[in-house]
Amino acid sequence: MKNTRFYTLMFSVSAIYFAAMAFWLITDDWNLPDILFLAVSIGCFVIVSRRLIIRIHERADAEKQMERQLQTKDEVFSSLFDSMPMAISVVNRDGTFARTNPASYLITGYNPDNFTGKPFTDYVHEDYLDLTVDRFRRTLKGEVLTFDTVIRNKDGHKVELQVTSVPVADGESVSGIIAIYNDVTAKRRTEERIKHLAYYDDLTGLPNRRLFRELLTEQLYSRRSGSVYVLLLNIDRFKFVNSSLGQDFGDVLLLQLADRIHQSVGGKGVTARMEGDEFAVLYMDDSGETDPSGIANAIFAQLESPFSIQQYTLHITVSVGIAECGTAGDFDETEVLKNAGIALSKAKEKGKNHFELFKPEMNETYVKKFNLENDLRTAIQKEQFFLLYQPQFRIETGEMIGTEALIRWRHPERGVVSPGEFIPIAEETGLIVPLSEWVLREACRQNKAWQDQGFPAVPVSVNLSMRQFLQPNLTERIAEFLDETSLSPQYLELEITESMTMDVEFATAALMSLKRLGIRISIDDFGTGYSSLNYLKNFPVDKLKIDRSFVRDILEDPHNAAIVRTIITMAHHMKQTVIAEGVETQEQLGFLRRYACDEIQGYLMSPPVSEDKIRNLLQAWKETASGRV
Numbered sequence: 001m002k003n004t005r006f007y008t009l010m011f012s013v014s015a016i017y018f019a020a021m022a023f024w025l026i027t028d029d030w031n032l033p034d035i036l037f038l039a040v041s042i043g044c045f046v047i048v049s050r051r052l053i054i055r056i057h058e059r060a061d062a063e064k065q066m067e068r069q070l071q072t073k074d075e076v077f078s079s080l081f082d083s084m085p086m087a088i089s090v091v092n093r094d095g096t097f098a099r100t101n102p103a104s105y106l107i108t109g110y111n112p113d114n115f116t117g118k119p120f121t122d123y124v125h126e127d128y129l130d131l132t133v134d135r136f137r138r139t140l141k142g143e144v145l146t147f148d149t150v151i152r153n154k155d156g157h158k159v160e161l162q163v164t165s166v167p168v169a170d171g172e173s174v175s176g177i178i179a180i181y182n183d184v185t186a187k188r189r190t191e192e193r194i195k196h197l198a199y200y201d202d203l204t205g206l207p208n209r210r211l212f213r214e215l216l217t218e219q220l221y222s223r224r225s226g227s228v229y230v231l232l233l234n235i236d237r238f239k240f241v242n243s244s245l246g247q248d249f250g251d252v253l254l255l256q257l258a259d260r261i262h263q264s265v266g267g268k269g270v271t272a273r274m275e276g277d278e279f280a281v282l283y284m285d286d287s288g289e290t291d292p293s294g295i296a297n298a299i300f301a302q303l304e305s306p307f308s309i310q311q312y313t314l315h316i317t318v319s320v321g322i323a324e325c326g327t328a329g330d331f332d333e334t335e336v337l338k339n340a341g342i343a344l345s346k347a348k349e350k351g352k353n354h355f356e357l358f359k360p361e362m363n364e365t366y367v368k369k370f371n372l373e374n375d376l377r378t379a380i381q382k383e384q385f386f387l388l389y390q391p392q393f394r395i396e397t398g399e400m401i402g403t404e405a406l407i408r409w410r411h412p413e414r415g416v417v418s419p420g421e422f423i424p425i426a427e428e429t430g431l432i433v434p435l436s437e438w439v440l441r442e443a444c445r446q447n448k449a450w451q452d453q454g455f456p457a458v459p460v461s462v463n464l465s466m467r468q469f470l471q472p473n474l475t476e477r478i479a480e481f482l483d484e485t486s487l488s489p490q491y492l493e494l495e496i497t498e499s500m501t502m503d504v505e506f507a508t509a510a511l512m513s514l515k516r517l518g519i520r521i522s523i524d525d526f527g528t529g530y531s532s533l534n535y536l537k538n539f540p541v542d543k544l545k546i547d548r549s550f551v552r553d554i555l556e557d558p559h560n561a562a563i564v565r566t567i568i569t570m571a572h573h574m575k576q577t578v579i580a581e582g583v584e585t586q587e588q589l590g591f592l593r594r595y596a597c598d599e600i601q602g603y604l605m606s607p608p609v610s611e612d613k614i615r616n617l618l619q620a621w622k623e624t625a626s627g628r629v
Contacts, residue, residue: 085103086103086180086181086182087100087101087103087104087106087107087108087180087181087182088100088101088103088104088178088179088180088181089101089104089115089120089178089179089181090168090176090177090178090179091120091136091176091177091178091179092175092176093140093174093175093176095119095120095121095136096117096118096119096120097115097116097117097118097119097120098116098176099112099116100112100115100116106183107153107159107161107181107182107183108123108151108153108154108159109153109154109155110153110154120132120136120179121133123151123152124149124150124151125149125150125151125152125158127150128149128150131147131149132147132149132163135147135149135163135165136165136177139165139166139167139174139177140167140174140177141167141174142167142174143167144164144165144166144167145163145164145165146162146163146164146165147162147163147165148160148161148162148163148184149161149163158185159183159185160183160184160185160188161181161182161183161184162181162182162184163179163180163181164179164180164181165177165178165179165180166178166179166180198210199211201272201273203251203254203255203273204254204255204258204273206258206262206271206272206273206279207270207271207272207273208272208273208274209272209274209275209280211272212270212272212274212280212282213333213337215270215282216230216282216325216333216336216337217332217333219282219284219325220325220332220333220336223284223325226284226285226286226287227284227285227287227289227290227324227325228282228283228284228285228324228325229281229282229283229285229290229292229295229322229323229324229325230280230281230282230283230322230323230325230336230337230339230340231280231281231283231295231296231299231320231321231322231340232274232278232279232280232320232321232337232340232341232343232344233261233278233279233280233281233299233318233319233320233321233344234277234278234318234319234344234348235253235257235277235316235317235318236316236317236318236319236352236353237352238250238253238276238277239277239466240466240499240502241253241314242277243466243470243503244470244502244503244506245312245503249309249310249312252309253307253309253314253316254273254277256307256309257279257303257307257316257318258271258273258279260299260302260303261279261281261299261302263302264298264299264301264302265281265283265295265298265299268283268284268285269281269282269283269284269295270282280337280340281295281299283295292322292324292357293355293357295322296320296322296355299318299320300317300318300353300355303316303317303318317352317353318353319344319347319348319352319353319354319355320344320347320354320355320356321340321341321342321343321344321345321346321347321355321356321358322340322343322355322356322357322358323336323337323339323340323343323357323358324357324358339358339362340358342358342362342363342365342366343355343356343357343358343362344356345366345369346362346365369425372421372422372425373425373429375411376409376422376425376426376429376431377431379409379411380431380434380435380438383438384409384410384411384412385407385408385409385410385435385438385439385442386407386408386410387405387406387407387408387439387442387443387446387611388405388406388408388608388609388610389403389404389405389406389446389460389608389609389610389611389614390403390404390406390601390606390607390608390609391403391601391605391606391609391614391617392404392461392579392599392600392601393599393600393601393605394598394599395589395592395593395597395598395599395600396593399621400456400458400617400618400621401458401459401599402458402459402460402461402493402599403447403458403459403460403461403614404460404461404462404463404495404601404608405439405442405443405446405460405461405462406419406608407419407435407439409422427465427466427467430467432465432467432468433465433467433468433471436462436463436464436465436467436468437468437477437481439462439463440462440478440481441481441484441485443460443462443492444460444481444482444484444485444487444492445485445487446460446611447459447460447487447491447492448485448486448487450611450614450615450618451487451491453615454622455615455618455619455622456618456621456622457488457491458491458618459490459491459492459493459520460491460492460493461493461494461495461520461522462492462493462494462495463495463524464494464495464496464500466497466499466500469496469500469510470506474510474513474514475510475513475514475516475517478492478494478514478517478519479517482517488518489517489518489519490518490519490520492519492520493519493520493521493522493542493543494514494519494520494521494522495522495523495524495545496511496521496522496523496524497523497524497525498523498525498526501523501536501539507539508538508539511539511540511541512540515540520542520543521539521540521541521542521543522541522542522543522544522545522579523541523543523544523545524545524547525545525547526544526545526546526547526567536574537574541576542576542577543576543577543578543579544567544571544576544577544578544579545578545579545580545581546564546567546568546578546579546580546581546597547581547582548581548582548602549582550563550564550567551564551580551581551582551583551588551592551602552582552584554588554591554592555587555588555591561591564580564591564592564595564597565595568595568596568597572596577598577599578597578598578599579597579598579599579600579601580592580597580599580600580601580602581600581601581602582601582602583600583601583602583603583604583605584602584603584604585604586604588604589604
């Protein structure tokens with residue numbers, strides 16, 4: 001470029017100089033030196049002119065080549081622009097589309113030519129317009145940005161986009177924007193679904209434990225006035241309903257229950273499903289005048305109406321534990337939930353449909369229960385239990401016809417622990433299953449040992465827990481114990497409760513399976529639970545056991561007396577044996593004998609005793625029988 005300018009200048013100077021010399025020679029006389037000088041000047045002019053012409057041609061060729069290169073680059077850019085799988089648009093400074101590639105059609109539904117000259121704001125969803133315009137302006141100032149926005153496609157549906165905006169530099173200014181964008185609608189929905197699963201219960205749609213704890217933490221550290229309560233709720237006897245009627249039935253019940261709890265709380269609280277049949281309520285009262293008992297009673301009131309599911313009508317109650325949250329910083333969410341849990345445990349101890357407000361003194365009880373549970377797990381591992389046996393007698397002859405195995409716990413520090421203390425904990429934690437299996441195995445072993453020692457063979461009865469009865473492999477497990485101890489099945493009697501027969505189809509199949517082993521079956525605490533006489537007659541039951549609560553007041557309460565007489569008569573009509581437990585006086589024995597009760601069990605005849613004393617009773621019976629012979 002500089003050489004061309006030099007030759008152009010020299011050509012101009014030479015032309016002027018040559019013209020002047022020619023004028024001077026024409027107007028003056030020519031001599032030889034002048035002619036030579038003119039020739040030299042013409043030669044120089046020709047040389048400079050030729051060089052200039054060459055440079056002009058070279059420049060023209062260079063410009064053509066550059067034009068061809070630019071054209072090639074534009075063709076390459078267009079090819080890349082049109083074939084890119086990601087949608088790309090070029091936007092002018094005024095916000096109108098300059099160009100859009102074909103990939104945009106898959107996202108927007110519009111032909112790329114439809115965009116040209118139109119403002120990008122025509123396509124942005126109104127909720128995201130301000131954000132998108134702000135990002136457009138910042139990109140025109142030179143920023144490279146990545147952001148999310150939403151547009152409406154040709155069908156009017158919302159499409160979520162992730163956009164990267166790049167400024168188009170023109171020297172030191174920005175002439176427009178290149179926007180690269182892709183559809184992230186499905187990705188965002190998946191992310192929202194994952195987030196929902198992380199924070200909400202999949203069955204009820206309520207907040208789960210994780211979200212509830214976060215909401216509770218927020219309330220604990222942000223609230224400065226009013227009252228906040230946490231309520232933990234457990235459905236009374238839900239495990240029995242779920243096991244008896246099926247998980248699908250239980251799920252429907254949980255859905256209906258969740259809705260009723262939510263209605264009872266209204267706009268003042270958050271209802272969450274923590275796990276299983278446990279729900280929680282975070283109740284917020286700005287006035288600070290709420291009586292916590294009123295919250296629990298509102299929930300109880302919502303549950304008074306029965307639940308109708310399939311062909312069943314159920315009356316459902318809940319136990320509720322309530323803990324009040326202090327002012328900011330007094331508690332953390334773990335402590336509040338622990339306090340509510342302690343109160344819930346206290347409510348359960350009172351029975352169904354109760355609530356308890358946490359009090360600091362409950363902590364001591366909770367710690368004892370926690371320690372007892374840990375000790376119970378250790379006791380099962382180390383077999384710290386032993387059995388006592390309460391003899392059973394035939395009323396007419398007075399002979400010993402069987403024993404009931406009763407578990408006791410020999411605690412290494414506390415001594416003998418009553419079943420009333422540890423059985424409820426075992427049932428609550430599921431430890432009742434290994435505990436019950438230990439009782440079965442030990443009772444079978446001991447009974448076989450007595451027989452091997454030459455004592456009269458009598459059945460030993462063992463109580464089955466609800467969890468144990470509902471196990472699908474119950475028959476197989478009992479068969480294993482009988483085989484392991486070599487005890488004949490006829491000398492094992494299993495005691496079930498009436499409540500275990502609520503699911504008639506399951507109970508019938510389970511009892512029939514047990515009976516095929518040759519085991520005897522009795523119904524314990526008869527008259528205190530639910531029984532359908534229509535089904536009871538079809539159950540393979542050998543014996544009904546009259547509950548001690550009827551026997552205790554049999555002489556003072558005419559209703560109890562009538563119940564006992566009815567049970568005896570009904571059982572005999574169904575060819576079943578009747579045994580009364582809790583017999584403590586001769587008067588009670590006389591009443592039972594008068595109305596033809598078959599057997600008795602109670603302190604009148606013998607308290608629960610050790611295996612040695614049972615051996616003595618069996619020996620005495622053996623000697624008496626020998627004397628009669």
